[in-house]
Structures are given as C-alpha cells and as structure tokens.
Amino acid sequence: MQWIALGAFYAAAAVAAGAFGAHGLENRLSDDALGQWETAARYLMYGGLALLIIGGLGERWKTSIAGPATSLAVGTAVFSSTVFSLALGGPRWLGAVTPLGGAAMIAGFLWLGITAARRR
Numbered sequence: 001m002q003w004i005a006l007g008a009f010y011a012a013a014a015v016a017a018g019a020f021g022a023h024g025l026e027n028r029l030s031d032d033a034l035g036q037w038e039t040a041a042r043y044l045m046y047g048g049l050a051l052l053i054i055g056g057l058g059e060r061w062k063t064s065i066a067g068p069a070t071s072l073a074v075g076t077a078v079f080s081s082t083v084f085s086l087a088l089g090g091p092r093w094l095g096a097v098t099p100l101g102g103a104a105m106i107a108g109f110l111w112l113g114i115t116a117a118r119r120r
Helices: 004-022 031-061 067-088 094-118
Strands: none
Touching: 004 031, 004 067, 031 067, 031 094, 067 094
C-alpha cells in the first residue's frame, strides 16, 4: 500500500508542478527552461502512475514488488528533482546526475517486466 500512497503523492506533485510552471513561471523562465520544467513534471507523473500500478499489482500478485518500485521511486525523484533544479538555474553539474535517475527508472520498468514475465 505504501507504493500506492507514494504514487498518489508523486502524481499530485506533478499536477501542481505543471500548473505552477504554466502559470507561475511562464513569464519568468526562457522557453528552454519551461520545456525542462514540463519534462520534469511529465516524468514525475509517469513515475507516480507507475507506482500506483505497481502497488496494485503487488497486492494482486501477492509477491514483493519492492525492487522495481524502489528503483522507479528513486529514479523518478532523482530525475525530476534535478531537471526542476536545472530549469530554475541550478548548478550545471546536476546535468550529470539526471541520467542516473533516468537509468534507475528504466531499470525499474525492466525489472517490473521481468517480474511479470516470470509469473506466467
């Protein structure tokens, strides 16, 4: 159930961030920075929805989904937070950290796929 709660939190934060970007930042950031902000919000939503699904699958499958869920949760947090920061003018070195979050998200999705395939 904790993954469902975290997924719901991520999804709510994504909607709030998207709205803030569209209405609070549109005249304050460049088009490129607004694009970064939108990307961060979109991937935060992807991660949130994935966690909602994973939480439900874990309950249905009666199996541990902690590995893929943790990978997705951490990856989403790292990816989105670094891109949000870069959009706001954060230190450029964060650009080197962002792919680690993306890689963790990819790993989480692959791990979930492998877990599902093994259930057959």
